[in-house]
Amino acid sequence: MPTPTIGVFDSGFGGLTVLRALIDRIPQAQFAFLGDTARLPYGSKSRRTIARYAAESARFLVNEQGAEFLLIACNTASALALDAIQDAVSVPVLGVIEPGAQAASAASQTKDVLVIATDATVQSHAYTAACRSQGLRALEKACPLLVPLVEEAWIDASTVIAASAAEAAPVPPRAAVTAEVIRIYLAELTSEAAARGFNPDVLVLGCTHYPLLRPLFEAAVPAGMRIIDSAQAAADAAVQSINGRLASAAAGSSARPTELRCFATDSVEKFERLGSRFLGQPVGKVQLVDLGG
């Protein structure tokens, strides 16, 4: 019995952090990843536009690539277009918001959580709604500079952490800028939380680019605050959803290597160049697809 093809979709490269977490958990599966790079970023666009783009991308993965399960590895599309995607295709569809809220609930003692994400995700208040259904109060903040800082690789986590711990190692100026931007965003958010009577003990990284900044966040959050990575949470939830089918299919094929096909709607060269940083391994040859945008 062949293993099912799992479709993973993002507006760009960030969703490769979710794919990476999935491959860690079920390396014997087949994956088809689509980055809608011609039309990124979704985070600054309207709900109507995002829904149209996301539905077209979902149909490509299901109808043309045979995906039998779809993971929306993009917080913005999960927040604004999950219904539109579920209407567009007939396979199970999972977003990253619900798993993130569930993981936050499991981690929080105070039941107050902070969420950082793109403009569009925050304006949708999808995390607030998902957290409320878990019995949590959520305070959200848009941090739109973090995606470009990650894409430009103004990060060097190990060095920054060393400097933060010992004040000795030189901090590369580019990484120091990113650390300062994170410090400013967190100061603004924790200050607002205090003013509104929140007592948060969890920070949700509500954008699939942010896992690459996790070491910087670990160094910047107040003592005792736990960090929830929606990429990890979504991968856990996806594995649970497809577990029965996959377990039986994989029973006789535990040594099967991961099969991965990557597609992009533009900038294939940039995808190949930057993607490995998000995936943690080479993305291989990326195929260009035209969704008519």
Added chain:
Amino acid sequence: MPTPTIGVFDSGFGGLTVLRALIDRIPQAQFAFLGDTARLPYGSKSRRTIARYAAESARFLVNEQGAEFLLIACNTASALALDAIQDAVSVPVLGVIEPGAQAASAASQTKDVLVIATDATVQSHAYTAACRSQGLRALEKACPLLVPLVEEAWIDASTVIAASAAEAAPVPPRAAVTAEVIRIYLAELTSEAAARGFNPDVLVLGCTHYPLLRPLFEAAVPAGMRIIDSAQAAADAAVQSINGRLASAAAGSSARPTELRCFATDSVEKFERLGSRFLGQPVGKVQLVDLGG
């Protein structure tokens, strides 16, 4: 005789700095501005995609809004799609690259110039070619973090300049981040210039977002280096191109108020909210148009 309608096109809001410079010079004209905000940023996309988007936008301004002259107020589209736009419409089309190179030539004594712009503009080497035809050597650098920093308004030029001059006034942390990013980019660029034997005395701001950063650049460039703003240079060139026609049309109507119609392909609310910062006056009601993207 009615004044001609001047069409001004950008992928987003940045081109409003060019429109502002045009309105300063010919306030009695009629303007139609289109920001292709559903598909921004162009700077990270391929030539093929940019050419298609820009041609569709140009046809809207000429065929549906009656523009009789088209100014491409976007360095990326000017660099990668000027030919495609000129093929798409039958009116005169002017980009921002040639005027920028001409102004740089007039300002430079050493005939070595630095150019900063988006990724796509730099990779096209359009400024290098335009500068070479003016007898200049150009060294280009992509500065992709500057557009998001401007759009997020992490700028407070007056305070930063005061602090730089006197080390006394407190620098707002957000503006200090932008000043530091500019310092890093300029240090990398001038270091490369020195290594390659350049002796530059002019810095070209090759992106229509950058005029809002001009005070920060003034504080950061080496002593004696002149700054050329391609928005101002393009507005000067546009006025020269349409001067005869406009002068006769405007002879009897010097008190006519500026007529301005603004269009965007998405995020009309964001355009209205942010646009005034670029235009220097309210943009008024922005109309949503669908170019099929």
